[in-house]
Amino acid sequence: MTTTPIADAAALAGDPVRLRDALIARDPLAAADPSAIRVVQAPGRVNLIGEHTDYNEGFVLPVAIDLGIAVAMVPTADGRVELTLAETGETGAFEVGAVGERRGSWLDYVAGMAWALGEAGTGPRGFRGLLASDLPQAAGLSSSAAIEVVSAWALSGGERPPVDPMRLVHVVQRSENGYIGLNNGIMDQFASIFGEPRRALLLDCRSLEHRSVPLPLDEIALVACHSGSARRLEASAYNERRSQCEAAVAAIAGSQPRVRSLRDVTPAMLAAVRETLDPVVTRRAAHIVAENQRVLDAIAAFEAGDLGEVGRLFYASHASLRDLYEVSSPELDALVEIAMSTPGVIGARLTGAGFGGCTINLVRRDAVAALREAVLRDYPPRTGLTPRVFAVEASAGARRLA
Numbered sequence: 001m002t003t004t005p006i007a008d009a010a011a012l013a014g015d016p017v018r019l020r021d022a023l024i025a026r027d028p029l030a031a032a033d034p035s036a037i038r039v040v041q042a043p044g045r046v047n048l049i050g051e052h053t054d055y056n057e058g059f060v061l062p063v064a065i066d067l068g069i070a071v072a073m074v075p076t077a078d079g080r081v082e083l084t085l086a087e088t089g090e091t092g093a094f095e096v097g098a099v100g101e102r103r104g105s106w107l108d109y110v111a112g113m114a115w116a117l118g119e120a121g122t123g124p125r126g127f128r129g130l131l132a133s134d135l136p137q138a139a140g141l142s143s144s145a146a147i148e149v150v151s152a153w154a155l156s157g158g159e160r161p162p163v164d165p166m167r168l169v170h171v172v173q174r175s176e177n178g179y180i181g182l183n184n185g186i187m188d189q190f191a192s193i194f195g196e197p198r199r200a201l202l203l204d205c206r207s208l209e210h211r212s213v214p215l216p217l218d219e220i221a222l223v224a225c226h227s228g229s230a231r232r233l234e235a236s237a238y239n240e241r242r243s244q245c246e247a248a249v250a251a252i253a254g255s256q257p258r259v260r261s262l263r264d265v266t267p268a269m270l271a272a273v274r275e276t277l278d279p280v281v282t283r284r285a286a287h288i289v290a291e292n293q294r295v296l297d298a299i300a301a302f303e304a305g306d307l308g309e310v311g312r313l314f315y316a317s318h319a320s321l322r323d324l325y326e327v328s329s330p331e332l333d334a335l336v337e338i339a340m341s342t343p344g345v346i347g348a349r350l351t352g353a354g355f356g357g358c359t360i361n362l363v364r365r366d367a368v369a370a371l372r373e374a375v376l377r378d379y380p381p382r383t384g385l386t387p388r389v390f391a392v393e394a395s396a397g398a399r400r401l402a
């Protein structure tokens, strides 16, 4: 394979025929037997509400989106992965049985998946492939989960991985926690695996019960606004939030032995320990306790058709992430403020881990243009950054496209 970037690489992600042809043009093995080529895809996600609740055994409400990562590949029998990134033309390689140390590059997500699938006993296989993405990276739209999930398919011969889908969610988490070094929850890969067109996905991260929730998409659009500042997701800042939540649980469990996670904590229990708990830890816990309730309230409001209430919950969630969980940024706050003052915007909040990246906006269809205009006009002078505004569709989870 050569190392020239492929022109218009992002467009290949949404076009399995062109992606397949691009693999044939670069890879003699694929060219020799095009019938062996598979194209697999895994989407990114936006989370509607329920932020940082997943690793606290709480509720989340993500949506898989119509942007994602696709891989055209041919399975091989030699246990070796050779994968080219269409965007740069760079090829990375490793042996599935000996993935080695992290390299600090995109290939780690593929290697980490091979390691975790191996550990789970699914016998990952080698392949030669070409990867294309139309999902912005470091934007809080789960490009990590998308590359991991699509890799799980590619490492499984281009077919559905041979494990129960909820088990796969945990194998992906194992790869992220054990290989990449981020102690994240299960929301992102759950959404990428279980996504459904036109629906959001309610997941109880304790019981793992889940159901899909229809969205009133004739009336509203889902609009992501990218702050133009990369999500500065220091694994350390994220992992620190997680430890603070654990510290809150340990303190509360001292007098409430039935408490195992913040999922079990009520506002009254938190009020009872407020005087003795570290104020930062108290703020973190207060966010989680209220955020879990907001997810349930948002579902009820969606189901009652009360979009005004959904919007209030979105803003309350953002304010809580800004003031209590402290994972917002001046840029994300500016985007939310601009959206809030645009008529026809129902709700806006940061989505994903925070620390930069995107907001998600629920917008009346006839107001999408007005939001775009307001953001493009008002955001750059406030921040010195160039935003991106794009409507996303609620889409299916990972699958074979060809």
Ligand code: GLA
Residues within 6 Å of the ligand: 047, 050, 051, 052, 053, 054, 055, 184, 185, 186, 187, 188, 352, 353, 354
């Ligand atoms: C990241 C993590 C998820 C979740 C969100 C915050 O996206 O990967 O597990 O914790 O942050 O809700």
